[in-house]
Amino acid sequence: MRGAMDHDPPIRVKNLNIYYGREHALKNISVDIPGRTITAIIGPSGCGKTTLLKSFNRLVDLADGVAVSGEVLVDGENIYAPGVDVTRVRKKMGLLSQKPYPLPMSIYNNVAYGPRIHGTKKRGELDRIVERRLRESGLWDEVRDRLHAPASKLSLGQQQRLCLARGLAVEPEIILCDEPTSALDPVSSRRIEERFRELKSSYTIVVVTHILRQAKRLADYVIFLYLGELVEHGPAGKIFEEPEQAMTREYVKGSIS
Amino acid sequence: MDARKVEEFVWKTLAAAAAFALFLSLFLIMATILAKGLPSLNMAMLTQTPRGGYYLGKEGGILNAIVGSLYLAGGATALALFLSVPIVLYLNVYAKKRSRFVLFTRFSLDVLWGVPSIVYGAFGFTIMLLFGLKASLLGGIIAVALLILPIMSRAMDEVVRTVPHELFEASYALGATRLETALKVVARQAVPGIVTATLIAFGRGIGDAASVMFTAGFTDAVPSSLLRPAATLPLAIFYQLGTPFPEVQNRAYASALILTLIVLAISLVSRVLARNLTKHIVK
Amino acid sequence: MIRLVKDKLAGAGMLALAGVPGLVVFAMILGLYGRSRPILAAKPLSELLFSSSWHPLRGEFGLFTFIMGTLWVTAVAVAIAIPLCLLASIYLAEYAPRRLREWTAPLIDLLAGIPSVVFGVWGVLVVVPLIKNHVAPLAGVSSSGYCVLAAGIVLAVMVFPVIVHVSVEVLKTVPNEVREASLALGATRWQTIRHVVMRKAMPGVIAAVVLGLSRAFGETMAVLMVAGNVAAVPKTVFDPAYPLPALIANKYGEMLSVPMYDSALLLAALALLMVVLLVNVAARAILLRVERSVQ
Secondary structure: OOOHHHHHHOOOEEEEEEEEEEEEEEEEEEEEOOOOOOOEEEEOOOOOOHHHHHHOOHHHHOOOOOOEEEEEEEEOOOOOOOOHHHHHHHOOOOEOOOOOOOOOOOOOHHHHHHHOOOOOOOHHHHHHHHHHHHHHHOOHHHHHHOOOEEEEHHHHHEEEEEEEHHOOOOOOEEEEEOOOOOOOOHHHHHHHHHHHHHHHHEEEEEEEOHHHHHHEEEEEHHHHOOOOOOEEEEEEHHHHHHOHHHHHHEEEEEEEO | OHHHHHHHHHHHHHHHHHHHHHHHHHHHHHHHHHHHHHHOOOHHHHHOOOOOOOOOOOEOHHHHHHHHHHHHHHHHHHHHHHHHHHHHHHHHHHOOOOOHHHHHHHHHHHHHHHOHHHHHHHHHHHHHOOOOOOOOOHHHHHHHHHHHHHHHHHHHHHHHOOOOOOHHHHHHHHOOOHHHHHHHHHHHHHHHHHHHHHHHHHHHHOOOOOOOOOOOOOOOOOOOOOOOEEEEEHHHHHHHHHHOOOOHHHHHHHHHHHHHHHHHHHHHHHHHHHHHHHOOOOO | OOHHHHHHHHHHHHHHOHHHHHHHHHHHHHHHHHHHHHHHOOOHHHHHHHHHOOOOOHHHEEHHHHHHHHHHHHHHHHHHHHHHHHHHHHHHHHHHHHHHHHHHHHHHHHHHHHHHHHHHHHHHHHHHHHHHHHHHHHHOOOOOOOHHHHHHHHHHHHHHHHHHHHHHHHOOOOOHHHHHHHHHHOOOOHHHHHHHHHHHHHHHHHHHHHHHHHHHHHHHHHHHHHEOOOOOOOOOOOOOEHHHHHHHHHOOOOOOOOHHHHHHHHHEEEEEEEEHHHHHHHHHHHHHHHHHOOO
């Protein structure tokens, strides 16, 4: 199964339009997100980066008065088709938000939450999952002896890595990140970035960021949005070194912000 | 179907049903009061006092209770306002933020907020006995003022607490004293909150029966002085519903409708005022 | 200079007034205690609280019947109100479309202000006949309709708006990102509500319930009108009850000539006051603890 998917893009956006009431937030976006790479969505604030990201796991649905047209294909299936099980779509993707939001429970239960709601009840199995995912997110050594302390007691940087572990625990194929380091100090940010570089061999990672340098450090593939429109997308080297559009050139030079 | 979806469906349906049941029951109450009250409502009901005794007489209206209730709730609100504003200003401007006194006073207000109105009634009456006072408008006003004091103070306190700290500092930086800050900055900033709190308290005061039962008494006449007993709408409902005569019971239904309308009107007015008064507020 | 004097004077005046709430609490406790001293001196407290023999003319003042009346009525009200209110609040805060929520919020506010006598009128006109003619026969018992169940229903409906208003506010304070975090893991809405939102909102929801409970517990008029007021410990919800507030309302002020009568009634009032005080202290302690363990 997995082998076949590696050739097709895991996320394929076709003619996507999103409206919030009268506001046309995304205008006819079509783009493929390549698998097992880090894709950065860049652009000035308010350009629809977060909306695009949240359209991938249908979290846009939660906004009031939202209307969506077009398709988002995840593993070849249009997730906006009627009758789609939204929870199954979401399970395929982990989410890291701007600020870490640990669930109101212990460190252990934060990681075990996902597997539990999907039916894993056995203690031994949960223990294994929790350890493995905390190791993967580089948090295990810091929390191994206080797994049952409230997650809110961790530092912000640790909380963000906990959120990463929590997302990994449902065995997603894709990790969605919405400016995941904007609330963190430089050292914690660096750690998260290191994790991403390590995880990209097994996951497709999409990062929304308004920090150009972060995009340059991390991204293999770049999508540039401006005022709800897709201006340009392509391999990172090309976008940063020789963009086709004048607008992109201005932005990566730092003239538009 | 997957068990999680069944669970989701069942709970969502239950929750919607609960919300529906809740609104239905409240709607039924309004419908009952309207259906019973409207037919009994006429000019005579509003402009006459009961004739032949409120319990037995089949003629006349409920003017005594309407006027009595307005006097009583009005007096009590004024008295409570006179107490609440300084209390709230002291707690928020003068006192140290987390001093024992502040904590204790807020705790006392919470306790008083929860004290049943019948206890205010019984306590008020023992105090009146102590001073040789008989059931009267004044007694009722004092009891109801105590009853609504915590409601009013707490509502105001909530509002004044949200006044931004920087505003205090700005005022002090201009050389204003605490009193000037309290009156010119904080009070003005909190005016909408104070108005709403006052109206809420008035609504609670006019609707309460247990606190005025012993303290204000009941009478067929419109009260002519503070030392005379006063009739109130809630008690007019309670006493007159208990008679065997349909004519008298009609007065109870009319009283219920009028009381409900007064309370709803106050609530609406406070909403509108709160919306219109927020122009000069610094957020 | 004058400004500073004014400032000091106003401060002193306000301080004096700010002492009023605390003073009233003390005065109430002391006043009611003082007036119930005669009966406390004449009878052991255990007899007053646990004897169900209420014969004022013979000098017997056992309050047990009335205490049980209060407990029954409050328990029934709570049993009806809590599940309904929690579910309704969850619906309004989590599931309902925004339009509906915007529409219902002011409505709930309005309803929270309706005086309890009006609920009593509805109880007499609708609930009592309903129980007498339909519910009790269905359960195979005969009842006048003036009973624990009627009082419980009326009280429950009365505290609906109070509990729902506060609970919805509390649920709205839970940040949306927390919901998103759970949903993004593939949790259903209900799983998110149950395991995450409710957990986060628990302290506030407990406060809302305590608020409603204390309102129901001390309510006088609505209960007085529908509970039946028969001085016997209820055995089923179809039996009449005589709660403490109803006892005070019915008897106080009339029977001052019977020795000790008013003293016994003021002891009842003191008991109500003490319970409110304890509930307040306990609620605070619980809230502190829950907040610490959850956040």
